[in-house]
Amino acid sequence: MVAIADSVPKPASRFRFILDRRDVLGSLMVAPAILYVLLLVGVPFLMAVYYSVSAYTIYDPSWRFVGLANFEQIIENPVFLQTLTNTFIFTFGSQTLGLVLGKFGALVLLRPFPGRKFVRALIILPWAVPIALATVAWQWMFDSLYSVINWTLIALGFIDRSQAPNWLGNPDLAMLSVIVVNAWRFFPFAVVIFLAGITAIPQDVLDAATVDGAGFWRRNYQIIVPMILPIMAIGLIFGIVFTFTDLSIVFLMTMGGPVGATSVLGFAGFQTGIVSGDVSHGAAISLFMLPVLLVVVIFMLRFIRRREI
Amino acid sequence: MPRPTVATALRETSFYGAVAFFFVLAAFPFYWMVITSFKENSDLYNVQHIPFWFNDPPTLDHFRYLFEKTLFTTWLLNSLTIGLCVTAITLVTALPAAYSLARMTGRNGEALGIGIFLTYLVPPTLLFLPLSRVIANLGLQNSMWSLVVVYPTFTIPFCTWLLMGFFKAMPPEIEEAAIVDGCSLFGAFIKMAIPLSLPGILTTVIFTFTLTLQEFVYALTFISSSDQKPITLGVATDLIRGDIFYWGEIMAGALIASIPVAIAYNLFLDRFIAGITGGAVK
Numbered sequence: 001m002v003a004i005a006d007s008v009p010k011p012a013s014r015f016r017f018i019l020d021r022r023d024v025l026g027s028l029m030v031a032p033a034i035l036y037v038l039l040l041v042g043v044p045f046l047m048a049v050y051y052s053v054s055a056y057t058i059y060d061p062s063w064r065f066v067g068l069a070n071f072e073q074i075i076e077n078p079v080f081l082q083t084l085t086n087t088f089i090f091t092f093g094s095q096t097l098g099l100v101l102g103k104f105g106a107l108v109l110l111r112p113f114p115g116r117k118f119v120r121a122l123i124i125l126p127w128a129v130p131i132a133l134a135t136v137a138w139q140w141m142f143d144s145l146y147s148v149i150n151w152t153l154i155a156l157g158f159i160d161r162s163q164a165p166n167w168l169g170n171p172d173l174a175m176l177s178v179i180v181v182n183a184w185r186f187f188p189f190a191v192v193i194f195l196a197g198i199t200a201i202p203q204d205v206l207d208a209a210t211v212d213g214a215g216f217w218r219r220n221y222q223i224i225v226p227m228i229l230p231i232m233a234i235g236l237i238f239g240i241v242f243t244f245t246d247l248s249i250v251f252l253m254t255m256g257g258p259v260g261a262t263s264v265l266g267f268a269g270f271q272t273g274i275v276s277g278d279v280s281h282g283a284a285i286s287l288f289m290l291p292v293l294l295v296v297v298i299f300m301l302r303f304i305r306r307r308e309i
Numbered sequence: 310m311p312r313p314t315v316a317t318a319l320r321e322t323s324f325y326g327a328v329a330f331f332f333v334l335a336a337f338p339f340y341w342m343v344i345t346s347f348k349e350n351s352d353l354y355n356v357q358h359i360p361f362w363f364n365d366p367p368t369l370d371h372f373r374y375l376f377e378k379t380l381f382t383t384w385l386l387n388s389l390t391i392g393l394c395v396t397a398i399t400l401v402t403a404l405p406a407a408y409s410l411a412r413m414t415g416r417n418g419e420a421l422g423i424g425i426f427l428t429y430l431v432p433p434t435l436l437f438l439p440l441s442r443v444i445a446n447l448g449l450q451n452s453m454w455s456l457v458v459v460y461p462t463f464t465i466p467f468c469t470w471l472l473m474g475f476f477k478a479m480p481p482e483i484e485e486a487a488i489v490d491g492c493s494l495f496g497a498f499i500k501m502a503i504p505l506s507l508p509g510i511l512t513t514v515i516f517t518f519t520l521t522l523q524e525f526v527y528a529l530t531f532i533s534s535s536d537q538k539p540i541t542l543g544v545a546t547d548l549i550r551g552d553i554f555y556w557g558e559i560m561a562g563a564l565i566a567s568i569p570v571a572i573a574y575n576l577f578l579d580r581f582i583a584g585i586t587g588g589a590v591k
Contacts, residue, residue, distance in 0.1 A: 026413055126335055286438065
């Protein structure tokens, strides 16, 4: 083979010879994607880390190193501590609610009934539709005066028009509202994940369990749940990451208000770093997401490795 | 045993109650969009009226206003341009990368694949500060082309992962046969692997496009001129004058932008799940 290639010394064939080496071609094919990601995710990430220990603002774009001063100032600010707590409440609340809704939604869709396909198509909608647009629809449903939810509650006689709740104006209700909207947005994903997991379980495993005397709950919690745990974990990881770092729902519905009651890390980072132009403090606020992201990533890596054995 | 007992009747009722609950939960906000966008303002802003249906005859005023008096068509075109460019960039980079990673033997391919996927989990809210400086250095501030540059940072990792799943599901013997028949390695990728995985590639194209439509944070950060906004940002932030929300127009715009994404998701959902879990589990 080599002799034949040498006897035709055209540059094209030599080029081709290199391209026919599996390792060379493989690296060449991966390179553009890796470069793009390194340049526009890797480098900016390092820049974000450096911003957080510098005195950089858009008015004074210096790279002066100030150590951990930014972090100290942030932690001493009680408003930030509330933001941090809010972020955990927001994430935990909406993921729990989303998982519960997802599990029951999947149970409902597992049983055949007329119109099941149509209902499934509708259940996908909250997850498919751009979240900013769906959030605006919810904002309109939570409107202080024309809220359809309040109208219904009044019409059913639960409340009086004078004591109708101002959903986005009351600190606790505002938090509840953004949690509900986020859970609403994620539950279809959970439904889909649960369905994919449950339908992948071989029927004979379930039949064998039934023959051995396992009832509905036992089948559910000792066979189905352990078997769909991997796929569930992946779904949950996505959910946690995207909720913990979310900005759009809070930005559109409450602007972090009333008085910071729904401010979350992503929103605070945006307000400080982009709106106020205090880039270094904004970057430091955003970096508080990192520990949670790291835990999630480590969990995911260990989990993938365990699957391989 | 045709003996309908109270217990079965109760079970059936609660089952269909649950179906109805999920039906209303998922669909009501969209029903609300539809009804708001076709209602007269006088009907919309009247607390005495029953909000669930039309008390005055439906109207197309909001849609007319949206297309004639706002930049809605510009936003539509912007989103289309951004979506097409990002999809092209993503395919050109992710397709060869995914193939190479799927066929790479040993730990390296696996580790690289996972590494690329993990970058998908790096959130926009961590990167938007440095990226806005990068955008400024490129001279793209306040331009929709900044989004064309930035969106591939999450579509490439996502699509590489998705395509890896599809390529792994394809037996390597097919390309090996082509190579034995005189095809080069790269030729086997172009002539065999790509045509055979067209369904997977189509899924990837659709999802890349919808990902660009759904994105909000980067658009909000980088773009402030109305005529440069993509549709999601325009509808959500640009139909407000002072404190007044143009609810009819906002809901009409949201409806128009949502319909294609909703259809795409429903058509390609099964393939999408196969791709995501195929890449993850195998």
